Structures are given as structure tokens and as C-alpha cells.
Amino acid sequence: MRRAIPEEVSPHLNEAETLIYEVIQELNFLIQEIYPIALQEKGLQTTLREYIFEWEHRNDAMVNLTVQNERGLPLETEQAVYRVIQEALANIARHSRAKRADISLVYNHEVLQVMIADDGCGFDMNQKAKGMGFRSMRERISSIRGTLQVQSAPGQGTRLIIQIPTRNGTGD
Ligand SMILES: Nc1ncnc2c1ncn2[C@@H]1O[C@H](COP(=O)(O)OP(=O)(O)OP(=O)(O)O)[C@@H](O)[C@H]1O
Numbered sequence: 001m002r003r004a005i006p007e008e009v010s011p012h013l014n015e016a017e018t019l020i021y022e023v024i025q026e027l028n029f030l031i032q033e034i035y036p037i038a039l040q041e042k043g044l045q046t047t048l049r050e051y052i053f054e055w056e057h058r059n060d061a062m063v064n065l066t067v068q069n070e071r072g073l074p075l076e077t078e079q080a081v082y083r084v085i086q087e088a089l090a091n092i093a094r095h096s097r098a099k100r101a102d103i104s105l106v107y108n109h110e111v112l113q114v115m116i117a118d119d120g121c122g123f124d125m126n127q128k129a130k131g132m133g134f135r136s137m138r139e140r141i142s143s144i145r146g147t148l149q150v151q152s153a154p155g156q157g158t159r160l161i162i163q164i165p166t167r168n169g170t171g172d
């Protein structure tokens with residue numbers, strides 16, 4: 001038989017309930033950040049378009065996304081591409097003063113090529129970078145056996161070229 005909850009306990013329970021609710025909300029947000037469910041549900045192109053829509057809202061630049069021959073790729077690959085584009089857009093927002101960025105995803109038979117180019121200030125590639133952005137992009141892309149190439153020069157904008165093998169290998 002359950003006993004009634006004593007009156008003096010009730011406010012504490014309410015408080016605990018609110019706290020738990022807030023923690024759940026926060027965890028949901030973090031999980032979404034780390035493991036975007038949208039990718040699985042909507043696919044890469046739609047998820048990217050939604051992200052770009054939000055990004056344009058916060059930044060004074062427009063993004064043109066083109067996708068050729070899209071097809072579903074392993075979640076791990078789509079996640080890596082999504083993350084790297086987020087990181088590239090973060091750089092464009094923070095460093096480039098660009099007015100326009102072009103992102104293209106071209107699904108070839110055995111390779112997905114992703115290009116992210118901006119018309120901003122560019123930078124001197126001989127200067128030693130302080131940040132972690134490019135390093136983490138490289139690590140992500142090489143973990144799925146892809147390559148990342150950066151092209152930039154002062155006054156010339158910045159271009160990232162990513163190539164990812166997409167063949168359904170049954171082993172190396
Ligand atoms: N799109 C861009 N336009 C102009 N400069 C850029 C662009 N992307 C990167 N850079 C330059 O390259 C440097 C290295 O970028 P990276 O993302 O590795 O580090 P960060 O953005 O400085 O820091 P973090 O990404 O760790 O927060 C930047 O500090 C900036 O000078």
C-alpha cells in the first residue's frame with residue numbers, strides 16, 4: 001500500500017522534477033549535437049539545407065549548395081561530411097568576411113567530392129595555424145579514408161576540397 005506524500009516533501013519533489021526535466025532537455029540537445037538524428041531521418045542534403053538556412057540567418061553571407069547524384073552513404077560518412085561543413089562554415093563566419101560561399105557535393109561512382117569555397121579575405125597558408133579546426137577536419141576525413149585539401153591566399157578566398165571513397169568495400 002502506498003503512503004501519501006507528506007506535505008513538506010511535495011515542493012522538493014516538484015523541484016527535483018523540474019531539475020530532471022531540464023537535465024533531459026540539455027541531454028537531448030547534446031545528443032543531437034553529437035549524433036544528429038536528423039541525418040538518419042532526413043538524409044544529408046536536407047539536414048545540410050536546414051543547417052545552412054539557420055547559418056544564413058546568423059551571418060551576413062549567402063550559401064549556395066548544389067548536390068549532384070545524391071545517394072545514401074553510411075551514417076559515419078554522412079556525419080563526417082556534415083561536421084566538416086559545419087566547421088568550414090564556422091571558419092567562414094569567423095574569419096573570412098565573405099559575402100558568398102559555394103558548397104558542392106558531387107557523388108561520383110566511387111568518390112564523394114565536397115567543395116566549400118568562399119569569396120572572403122583568404123589567408124596565408126605559410127602562417128602556422130593556432131586553431132584546432134583544420135586539424136579536427138583532417139582527422140575526421142582521414143578516419144573515413146578521405147583527403148582534405150585547403151587552398152587559400154590573402155585576398156583570394158578559401159577553398160576546401162574533400163574526397164571520400166564511397167565504394168562498399170568488403171575489406172581493404
Ligand atoms: N574561410 C576562411 N577565411 C579566412 N581565413 C580562414 C578561413 N578558414 C580558416 N582561416 C584561417 O585559418 C586559421 C586556422 O583555422 P582553424 O579552423 O584551424 O582554427 P581557428 O578557426 O582559428 O580556431 P578553432 O577552429 O580551433 O576554433 C584561422 O585562424 C584563420 O586565420
Ligand SMILES: [Mg+2]
Pocket residue numbers: 087090091131132133134
Ligand atoms: Mg576554425
